Amino acid sequence: MSEKKKGSIIGLMPLIVFLTLYLATGFVSGSFDNMPLMIGISIACFVAFLLQKPGEEKVSFTDKVTIFCKGGGDDTLILMVIIFLLAGAFYSVANNMHAVDSIVNIGLTILPTRMLLPGLFLIGCVLSFSMGTSMGTVSALMPVAVDLAAKTGVNVALIGGVVVGSAMFGDNLSFISDTTIAATRTQEVSMKDKFRANFLMVLPAVIINLVLLSFVPMGKEVAAQVYDFNVINILPYAVIIVLSLIGMNVIPVMGLGILSGLVIGMMHGDFNLLESLGILHEGMTWMEDMSLIAVLVGGMVALMKYFGGIDYLLEKLTNKTKSARGGELSIAALVSLLDISTTNNTISIIAAGPIARNIADAQGIDRRRVASILDLFSSAFNGLLPYAGQLLVAGGLAGISPTAIMPYVWYCLLMLASGVLFIVIGFPKQFGSSK
Template sequence: MQQPPAPQFLGLTPILFFVAVVLCAGLITDDITAMPVLVALFLAAGYALILNPKGERLSLNDKIGRFCEGAGNKNIILLVIIFLLAGAFYSLTIDIGARDATVNMALSVIPTPMILPGLFLICCFISFSMGTSTGTITALAPIGLGLSEGLGVSPALLAGVVVGGAMFGDNLSFVSDTTIAATRSQGVKLTDKFKANLLITLPASIITFILLMFVPVADTSTLQQGDYDVVRMLPYMLIIICALIGLNVVLVLAIGIGSAAIIGLLVGSFAPMAMWQSIQTGIGWMQNLSLIAVTIGGIVALMHAYGGIAWLINTLTRRVQSRQGAEYSIAALVSLLDLSTANNTISIVAAGPIAKDLNEQYGVDPRRTASILDVFSCAFQGLVPYGAQILTIAAVGGLSPLSVSMYCWYPMLLFVFGVVAIAFNIPRFVTVNADTDV
């Protein structure tokens, strides 16, 4: 059996190198978006290939092999497939007029002051039903971003609204992979973790809703509103319905693509060959994002091999002396793991066993621990500009991921109320029930 790598800080530096490259380029050019994300990641990957595990030297071939194993991880490849299918769906729905029809309907039906809060609530509902933030963003990004011009609101702000609503369900849903990972790792019921999370997510979501009501938007009554054809909106309706009944996200996207293609042919939006060209165009939009996901997967694999993740875990748990200190350490651990891996499920899986040991040693209720793991991992996942959620919507809207992060108010508030919950011991559980209904 292969021995785990010895912990060392040097193994964590590839992700720090990436952040430093982006920040330095931004300081030099006065533009934080100046450095392309993929180029910065390639530089970080090159730097990672120079490093070695503590007390061991790996050949370049071995390092490249480990990088490729991480890049080719089944979850990464699935993410790439979702990205490419999403691109095809976006392109087709734009070409058949689905986006414009949805925008026109929204402008004519929803009261102007409630459009942004309404969009946030819709995203919360869909993500809670689907249990996936990426799937929610895939479904609603074109709709949300399509409202930008008509409302006179920054597309980055609208992207932040969609991401925030998507992270609501990712954190709270019973079928979310983060919920399942957190409850399984601590041996608690889904309902207990839900109750603990609800006391944190509700104030965060309510405040987000109120803040969005005060964002100034254009008076849509003075805008020239176009006609809308409900038929052209059917692909959006179909994927939302399919997501709500729990279909796999790949199947949901396939149904969306098929319905958009058929409708486009029936209403004369394009000829058959033009339809295939539209699909290819959308796939092309997502090629850069797919390479980013693959590269991040490879870098994370090298960080594991070099002992960087192990060092991070050991450092954060070294000086714990009380129950509250243990809870803060668990929160910091899962947060930094998410910043390092850009994957909240992976960060929960990695932090779970350490958190369980801290439960036993310092008397932390495992139901609180499950909640802490999920809350903080989702908060940071909704903020990191190199995470799948923000990268996806940034690619759809042609935006800088950093500009989107600035408007992700719900994840910011989720972090704040997570800290408050630890500080004031919210919620207080009377007894510990270690059964699980997962």
């Protein structure tokens, strides 16, 4: 019989140092902005390079560099970097060819002032469900949200929270989302069945969020009127939605959205061909910090995993599971802590999936329900982490700290509450029991 792989809390030291330093700086200084994420992550990476396995042969610095580079070059992270760059380019093009103004003014024309925030949330839900990516949704809607905040006087951090929350709706539920694919494959269930169980779990969160948003007062009262807009200018957004609905990959979807914006902008005389190159470059440079942070985090997590940090989490969360309800709570805690550690909900689901399946089989939990729990909790936490991609992009496009947006991602907070409630009450029964 093979010996069970042992974890070590020493492997979690980079994460512990980062969180301690980040939180301590924020509380002592009164502002989390005083600890730039790049510096905090760099310090944590330095700690990761100091790690050694107790009682085992010393790992050379060269080997650690190799591990770090492989982690930072993970295909999922490189895809995230590409999406970061495309997000910046799309925002820059949409802003310069007035797509943002047009779509905001259409919303202001159609929706009464009190319904602007619920309307923005629903638009984001439809878009993220269609695209299957929270990153693409944030990049497409955040510029609209920033302009909407300026026109209505709504706190830009609050409206950013609306966008991030709506983005995580689709990340959690979309049929083409990486998290859905990972959750259903690791649990060997169909996407349709997982969606049915998952949607019931988040439906209360959606309804409560819409009600809460409808009561948020506008800083400026927007009189009912027809605002100037050009329907042609919203074509880049239409391209993204339509192509996403037919199942095209997010990379060509974003690329065609950018291309359509460039063509329309040049046709309307907003910029010429040479100027468009500068616009694309400017947008991409806005995302350089976020891209580098993603690579650094990937490398740090690889070292944490090598030195037993991730296995330590798995050990502590799964060794005392004795009932279906306890099993479900353990699965939720496991994938949540993995996501907090890795800032990647897809990787978290892949790592937790096999263990979650074993717990489900041992405790008689329906795997469709397990797939829903894995996706729900990992997506919710990914929308709440100030060092994860969604809040990094939202903060970068809004020009504010990701931590300023975090308290306003109400939908993700409601997802967590709804998920715990459904585990405790064991509903819906047809998707597994909770003893």
